[in-house]
Amino acid sequence: MTIRGRTIIIDNTWIVPYSPILCRTFNAHINVEYCHSVQAIKYICKYVNKGSDQVTFGVRNAHNEVENYVNGRYISTSEAVWRLFEFPLHDRHPTVLQLAAHLGNGQRVYLSPANVQSIVEYPPKTTLTAFFELCNSDNFAKTLLYYEVTHYYTWANNKFSRRKCGEDVAGHPGIKKDPALGRVYSVHPSQSECFFLRVLLHHVRGPTSFQDLRTVNGVVKETYQAACREIDLLEDDDQWENILQEASISQRPLKLR
Template sequence: MIIQNIVVDHLMMVGKLFSLENPVIAWSQSVIGGLYVPYSPLLLRAFDCHINIELCHSVKAIQYICSYINKGSDQAAFSIESRDEIKAFQNGRYTSSSKAAWRIFDFTIFQLSVHHENGQRVYFTDQNARERLENVRNTTLMAFFELGSRDDFAKTLFYIKVPSYYTFTNNRFNRRKKGEPIVQYPGVKKSNVLGRVYTVHSSNVECYYLRMLLHHVRGPTSFLDLKNS
């Protein structure tokens, strides 16, 4: 058996085995060198057994174990696109169906206040503070309670429906003089005015549910009457 060093593509020296031209007769058998692999006499003596050795040493043997040490730095394919977000942005106004209906029919919106008992807003200056506190003006909610105690038709209405039949002048609700007559109630006329109760956040629990009661109780005459209805 002959061992010859050869050079492969990865610039490493590896051994190549060549069989002898003439086989050797051992134990009545014909033996050729190609049937055997290199061995280490030192290992045979140390372990007292037959050990065949095959050594793999090349760049290919370690490139996946050592995190591509021969591959180079990490690379990625990318491209650059021009993106102008300012030009791509469009500013517009969105009109909902309710907004469109209001614009088409031109309904008048009347704001209705909501507050706790003795919790209405009072605006004053240093000059008229005492006068304003002694003569607190009626809010639309207070006027609604007062209206329910003197007008039978108002007792059939929810708070939000009052502006359609009454005007609010001098801190008081009065029947409208113009509009479509209501046959069942002589002297009552209806217009296209819509009432809207101010929004209350749910964190203000008592006032939030007070607003809900005003949408479900007809013609209350006081805060107590509203809560007990």
């Protein structure tokens, strides 16, 4: 092809990548690119998190010798109207509650000279200790695993309370179900006892205490690892496969290796 006296060879490199099926389906031109690197995540998130356009402008006052510079940001008319009507800017669904995992008297505390005695006498409650108390007083809670409690109970004021909104649970009057998620904090396998406690919390329903959690067939085991072994949770590699699968959600391949 000759353009303005210059000969230019046109080949496929001049054609923008596209998908005929997508163009025909949406009746629009759609670029198609293959993202083969994790750097694509940075490229995508850059536009989502860069924020609104900003500008620095000055306000000159004839009666003031000092110029006051103000930092402001420019928003479009549609965003301005959206904010004037106080429409929600973001939403998160479903609710996610972080659930503690620790050994007995192993919860995190913040000490000061004024509260040492009170904390020793009355250790602060966590979601785990509150779950034990709930299982002691609520028969329905005894049928649940630790991470399932968020479906039927809300966490407020350091205790679990039955949900007042949601779908009715068949056969259990007064129980409501919501798609809220419970996520138990991860524990490194090097912290063996706490790690196996977390394993038991995912398999034992309705424990009423730390001792009850490691009780198998009426026998209290000395360690949580022994309890896991007694109920055949350590007989195969399923546990380690589950750990890798869970870690793959938040870690890159280099970290996993």
